[in-house]
Amino acid sequence: MGRAIDDRQRLLRGLPSVDELLRDDELRRSAAVCGASTAIMTESVRGALEEIRARMLSGALHEVTIDDIRGAVAARMKGALASKVRRVINASGTVLHTNIGRAILSEEAIEALRLAARGCINLEMDIESGERGERDCLVEGLIKRLTGAQAASVVNNNAAAVLITLNTLAEGREVIVSRGELIEIGGSFRLPDIIKKSGCVLKEVGTTNRTHPRDYATAITENTALIFKAHTSNYRIVGFTAEVGLKELVEIGSARNIPVVEDLGSGSLVDITRYGLPGEPIVAESIASGAGIVTFSGDKLLGGPQAGVIAGRSGLVERIRENPLKRALRADKLTLSALDATLRLHLNEDTLPRTLPVLRHMARPVNEIEAAAQAAAVLLKEALGDGFAIEVEDGESVVGGGSLPGHNLKTRVVSITHRTTGPDGIFRYFLNSDPSILGRVSKGRFILDMRTVERPGDVVPAGPFVP
């Protein structure tokens, strides 16, 4: 017992000091190679020594060489400098996947981002007069043209668009919403909570499955500020149902001088049925039906950067713009530049399926997906080797991101099974590759949906499989 403690003390005394390690030529070289500053090197040396000491004291470690110590320090330096951002190949079958950043941008938007990042832009400057301008002006003209709205403003995301709209137009007053439209999006956007946080009072009307015009009409009081309509973008109520259309709500509201706000969520600017896709509400139709304000996301069907667009009547948009919250929620030069490029692509609906990746992926013909799946299957058979069975099968993709709920798109998937490892193990193997490959587990097997994968080789994992 006493000897064991003596041994440990001797081991600890044999360790090099922090200063000795900081002067070690080999460690200094590896710090230079990975670009570690003196501060990070010092922190890594201290951390590595502390860990080694603790393991010696607990009896878990009996000897350590200088190379072991150098290795431990180098690993810590690399860890401190490594990026947490990892590229992910989206083979999940969800075109707009919130957890991996929703819409991928068009080449035009990427170029616009690059320009705005490299240098300055006329973000808040009117070039003709040289006076201070309003940043919304960069995209307002395009939004007006594409939606028919009188005015538009842009904020950080659609949740922010809803928040600032409610706070501006209805703070301290009542907002009427159908019980069938009290939506929750992605866990943290819950309409009743946003209404409360906006300083408004939620007045629920109707029932979950049926709401009638008279429900709205009788709910209006002196204290009613808004009628709010939310697009049920991630669920569908079917069966014995009734909802009041936007036109009718506008009639009910205008008789009492109460504007109707519609949260469209995914908000498509074009009619996507012309590309063979199921219908989604179009912003221009809501504006034409008389909505005072329509809000929608920039990174859902619009296929642009994360943003929230507020489009509607000039008087209402002007009030929203003057809300001090606008300063807290406004979009930056990168977002506005990428949004501008994305909106300009929408000016040509014929070329849109080629220029806008989100639409290209949604409308991708099954025979093209099939060809990608066959090519990927060949590469995967070569790379994965024995133990795996690889098949190309029918499957279904979803649009996701709160768009086209209940509508699945026919696709072809690569299905991968292993003799001994289950689908979850294969899922983790692909996910832990670099770049990460996100497939999904469906009906007890691991599948890769090639709909959103541009190059078949992208779904081949980098490292070997360890069962």
Ligand SMILES: *Cc1c(COP(=O)(O)O)cnc(C)c1O
């Ligand atoms: C997606 C969505 C939101 C939230 O939009 P973000 O851009 O994610 O903030 C709000 N309302 C509806 C109806 C949606 O579909």
